[in-house]
Amino acid sequence: MSEDYTSMWEGLGLDLAGHDALLEVLGNGYQDIYLAQKDRPEGMGYFDFVMSEVHGLRIKELLDEKAAGRKVIGSFCVFVPEEIVQAADATLVGLCTGADFAMDEVEKLLPRNTCSLIKSAFGFKLGKVCPYLETSDMIVGENTCDGKKKSYETLSTLVPNLYVMDLPQVKSAEARALMKAEYLRFKGAVEDLTGITIDAARLKKGIEIVNNKRKAIYRLSNLRKADPAPISGLDALLANQIFFYDNPVRFTESVNKMCDELEKRIEKKEGVFPEKAPRILISGCPMAVPNWKLPWIIETSGAVIVGEESCVGERGTRNLTDDNWDTEEELMEAIVDRYFKVDCAIFTPNPDRLEHIEEMVKTCKADGVIHYGLQFCQPYLMESIPLEKALEEKNIPTLRIETDYSMEDVGQLKTRVEAFVEMIK
Amino acid sequence: MRYAGIDIGSRSIELVVVDDASEVVCSLQADTGFNPMAEAKKLINGVNYDRIIATGYGRNLFEISFEAPTVTEIKAHARGAWTLFPGSQTVLDIGGQDSKAITLFENGKVKKFEMNDRCAAGTGKFLEIMARTLGFKIEVFGTEALLAKNDLSISSMCTVFAESEVTSLIAKGQSRQEIAHGLHTSVIRRAAGMINRVSSEGDIVFTGGVAKNPCITTLLSEKLGRNVRIPDEPEFVGAFGAALLASEID
Ligand code: SF4
Numbered sequence: 001m002s003e004d005y006t007s008m009w010e011g012l013g014l015d016l017a018g019h020d021a022l023l024e025v026l027g028n029g030y031q032d033i034y035l036a037q038k039d040r041p042e043g044m045g046y047f048d049f050v051m052s053e054v055h056g057l058r059i060k061e062l063l064d065e066k067a068a069g070r071k072v073i074g075s076f077c078v079f080v081p082e083e084i085v086q087a088a089d090a091t092l093v094g095l096c097t098g099a100d101f102a103m104d105e106v107e108k109l110l111p112r113n114t115c116s117l118i119k120s121a122f123g124f125k126l127g128k129v130c131p132y133l134e135t136s137d138m139i140v141g142e143n144t145c146d147g148k149k150k151s152y153e154t155l156s157t158l159v160p161n162l163y164v165m166d167l168p169q170v171k172s173a174e175a176r177a178l179m180k181a182e183y184l185r186f187k188g189a190v191e192d193l194t195g196i197t198i199d200a201a202r203l204k205k206g207i208e209i210v211n212n213k214r215k216a217i218y219r220l221s222n223l224r225k226a227d228p229a230p231i232s233g234l235d236a237l238l239a240n241q242i243f244f245y246d247n248p249v250r251f252t253e254s255v256n257k258m259c260d261e262l263e264k265r266i267e268k269k270e271g272v273f274p275e276k277a278p279r280i281l282i283s284g285c286p287m288a289v290p291n292w293k294l295p296w297i298i299e300t301s302g303a304v305i306v307g308e309e310s311c312v313g314e315r316g317t318r319n320l321t322d323d324n325w326d327t328e329e330e331l332m333e334a335i336v337d338r339y340f341k342v343d344c345a346i347f348t349p350n351p352d353r354l355e356h357i358e359e360m361v362k363t364c365k366a367d368g369v370i371h372y373g374l375q376f377c378q379p380y381l382m383e384s385i386p387l388e389k390a391l392e393e394k395n396i397p398t399l400r401i402e403t404d405y406s407m408e409d410v411g412q413l414k415t416r417v418e419a420f421v422e423m424i425k
Numbered sequence: 426m427r428y429a430g431i432d433i434g435s436r437s438i439e440l441v442v443v444d445d446a447s448e449v450v451c452s453l454q455a456d457t458g459f460n461p462m463a464e465a466k467k468l469i470n471g472v473n474y475d476r477i478i479a480t481g482y483g484r485n486l487f488e489i490s491f492e493a494p495t496v497t498e499i500k501a502h503a504r505g506a507w508t509l510f511p512g513s514q515t516v517l518d519i520g521g522q523d524s525k526a527i528t529l530f531e532n533g534k535v536k537k538f539e540m541n542d543r544c545a546a547g548t549g550k551f552l553e554i555m556a557r558t559l560g561f562k563i564e565v566f567g568t569e570a571l572l573a574k575n576d577l578s579i580s581s582m583c584t585v586f587a588e589s590e591v592t593s594l595i596a597k598g599q600s601r602q603e604i605a606h607g608l609h610t611s612v613i614r615r616a617a618g619m620i621n622r623v624s625s626e627g628d629i630v631f632t633g634g635v636a637k638n639p640c641i642t643t644l645l646s647e648k649l650g651r652n653v654r655i656p657d658e659p660e661f662v663g664a665f666g667a668a669l670l671a672s673e674i675d
C-alpha cells in the first residue's frame with residue numbers, strides 16, 4: 001500500500017493487530033495465487049492495484065465521498081438492486097465474505113454447520129477487520145437461504161444499521177409482487193438515508209451506470225470463448241469480484257481497456273494456457289474475495305476456467321435492466337423484471353439454472369463443469385445432485401466439489417480436480 | 426525400453442517397471458516413512474528405466490524433486506486394473522488414507538469417480554487403527570474377522586467414535602472377532618455406497634492394499650451381489666498403471 005492508512009483504520013474502529021494479520025494473509029495469498037501466474041494481460045495491472053489498495057485507497061475514496069455527502073451501502077447478495085442505490089448518488093459495496101476470521105467468536109453465535117460465507121460475514125464484523133462494513137451507512141441483508149435469514153436476526157444485534165429485505169422463493173405473479181413491494185420499500189429506505197428523492201431521471205442514470213458495468217463484463221466473458229484463452233479464470237474472477245467494490249465508472253473503463261488488449265491477443269492467437277487446454281465451467285456458490293482456492297487448484301492442474309455460473313459471475317451480471325421507459329413506475333418495473341430472473345438456488349423449483357449452465361457450456365466451449373458447493377449450503381448442494389445427473393445425461397462431464405474456506409482439504413481436492421482434468425482431456 | 430511407475434502413498438511406496446510388451450520386469454515396495462522423497466530416491470536408484478511417471482498423494486513432490494510427469498491415483502488404478510482384467514468397467518481402490526470408486530469406458534478411460542471425503546472413515550487407516558484397538562495384527566485382521574459367528578453392528582463410521590464404541594464393546598465382553606467383523610462391515614457400507622453412486626452392475630476390480638483383506642473382499646461381494654476380482658498384488662496396481670501410462674507417452 002502506498003500510504004500509511006493506520007489512522008484511517010483506527011478511526012473506523014478496526015482492530016489493528018487483527019487487521020494487519022488479515023492483510024498479510026491476503027497479500028501472501030495474492031502473491032502465490034495471482035502474481036505467480038504467467039503471461040497475464042497488462043490490463044490486470046489495474047486490478048492488481050485495486051486489490052493492493054482494497055483496504056487503503058478505495059476506503060479513503062469512500063470516506064471522501066461520505067465527507068461530500070454521499071452514502072455507502074453494503075450488501076451480501078446480488079438481489080440488492082444497485083440501480084436504486086446509484087440513483088440516489090450512493091455507492092453500493094459488496095461485503096467480502098471469502099475468508100475465515102475470528103472463528104472462535106463466530107462459533108459462539110452461529111452453529112458449526114453454517115456455511116463459510118455466513119461465518120465469514122460474522123467473523124469480519126466480530127474481528128473488526130472489514131473497513132467496508134464499518135464505512136457503510138446502511139447494510140442490507142436479504143431473506144434468501146435459511147442460513148442467511150436466521151443469521152441476520154443475530155447480526156442485527158452487532159450491526160445496528162442492518163436493513164433486511166424480504167425476497168420471494170418461487171417465481172409466481174404473487175412472488176413478483178412481493179419483490180416489487182420490497183424494492184419499493186428499499187427505494188424508500190434509500191431515499192430516507194440519502195435525503196434524495198429518486199425520480200425517473202435518477203433511475204435512468206442509475207440503470208445506465210450499472211448496465212455499462214455489466215456490458216463491460218459481458219464483453220470480457222465473450223472474449224474468454226477464444227482458444228487459447230486470452231485470460232485466466234482466476235484473473236477474470238478477480239474482475240468479477242472487484243465489480244462489487246470499485247467505482248463503477250472507473251471499473252467499466254478498466255475492463256473495457258483490458259478487453260481491447262485481449263482482442264489483440266486473440267488476433268495473435270496468444271493465450272495464458274496452451275491451445276486445446278481443457279476448459280472448465282465453474283458453477284455454484286458465489287466466490288467472494290479472497291476465496292480463490294478452487295480456481296487456483298483447477299488452473300494449477302492444467303485446465304483453464306472459461307466461465308463462472310455464479311453470483312460473482314454470470315448469474316449476478318446476466319441481463320441488463322431495460323431503460324427504454326419514461327416513468328418512475330415503469331423503470332421500477334423494469335428493475336424488478338431484471339432481478340426476478342436471477343436463478344439463485346433459493347428459488348424452488350429453479351429450472352432456469354440448468355438451462356443456463358447448458359447454454360454456458362456451449363458458448364464458453366467448456367469440456368466439463370465443476371460444481372462448487374460450500375459445505376452446509378443446502379440450496380446449492382441439494383441442487384447439485386439433479387444438476388449433475390442432468391448434465392451427465394447430456395454427456396457433459398461434471399464433478400461435484402463440496403468444500404469450505406480451510407486449506408486442509410487442498411491435497412484431496414487437487415487429486416479430484418486433476419483426475420477430472422485427465423478425464424476430459 | 427523400460428517404463429517405470431511409482432506410487433507414493435501415505436503408508437507405502439511401490440515401484441513397478443515394465444518392458445515394451447507391458448510385462449512387469451521388476452516391482453519393489455518400501456515404507457513411506459517421514460521422508461517420502463528419500464525413500465523414493467532409494468527405490469529408483471536401484472532400477473533401470475527410460476521413463477517414469479509418479480502417482481499417489483506424493484506425486485507432486487516427486488514431480489518437483491525428480492522432474493517427472495504425474496498422473497492421479499484414479500487414472501493409474503483405472504489403467505492398471507483395465508489391463509489386468511481387460512474389459513473391466515468398475516474399479517474400487519482402498520488405500521491407506523483414501524478410497525475411490527471408478528467407472529471406465531470400454532476403452533479403459535475414466536468415465537466417473539467418487540472419492541471419500543477428508544476423514545479416514547472407510548480407508549486402510551481406519552482398519553489399521555481398529556486392529557490395534559482390538560489387539561490384532563493388521564495382517565490377520567481380516568482372517569480373524571471371518572471367524573466371527575455372529576454379526577455385530579458398529580454404528581460409527583468416524584474413526585474416533587468407532588474407537589470408543591469398540592472400547593465399550595470390549596468392556597462388555599463381546600468377542601473380539603465379532604467386533605472385528607462389525608468394523609469390516611462398516612468399511613464395506615462406505616465402499617458399497619461409493620460404488621453404487623457410480624455403477625450398478627458388472628464385475629468389480631478391487632485394488633489397493635486393503636484388497637488383501639479376505640473379510641473385506643468377501644463382504645463386498647456379498648453386500649453388492651457382484652463378482653469381485655482381485656489382482657495378485659493389489660497394492661501394486663497404481664504403480665503398474667503408472668508404468669503403462671509412461672510407456673504410452675509420445
Ligand atoms: S447465491 Fe443467492 S443468496 Fe447468495 S448472493 Fe447469490 S442470489 Fe444472493
Ligand code: SF4
Binds near residue numbers: 115378
Ligand atoms: S452459500 Fe448457500 S448457505 Fe451460504 S449464504 Fe449462500 S445460499 Fe446461503
